[in-house]
Amino acid sequence: MNKTEPEYKQWLVDLKKRIRQSQIKAAVRVNAELLHLYWDLGHDIVARQMEANWGSKILERLSKDLLQEFPEMKGFSSTNLKYCKRFYLFYTQDDSIRQQLVIGHQFGDQLQVVNNKDFLIP
Secondary structure, eight states, X not given: OOTTHHHHHHHHHHHHHHHHHHHHHHHHHHHHHHHHHHHHHHHHHHHHHHXXXXXXXXXXXXXXXXXXXXXXXXXXXXXXXXXXXXXHHHHHOOSSOOOOEEEOOSTTSOOEEEOGGGOOOO
C-alpha cells in the first residue's frame, strides 16, 4: 500500500462530504427563492384581483400563459396559482390563530420559531 493512500482516502471522504453539503445548501437556496417567487405571485394575484376586479378566470389564463412561456417549470397550474394566493393571504392575516412558522437560515443552523406576523418575505 502506498503511504499516501490513507491521506488520499481521508481527503476523498472529506471531499464527498463537502460536495453533499453543497448540494443540500443549493437545494435549500433554490427552495427559498421559489418561496419568494410564490409569495410575490400570490401578492400580485391578490392585488390585481382587488384593484382590477378580475375574477377567478384570470388564474386559468395566467396559468396557460406561464406554462406556454416556461414549459419546463412545474407549479404554474391554475390550482397552484390558487395555492400561491392562499399562501400569501395565510401569512398576511394577523387576526387568526395559526401554527408558527419555523425557519432555518442555513444548512446546519438551528431552527428558530418566529411569530407569523413578524415574518415578512421582502
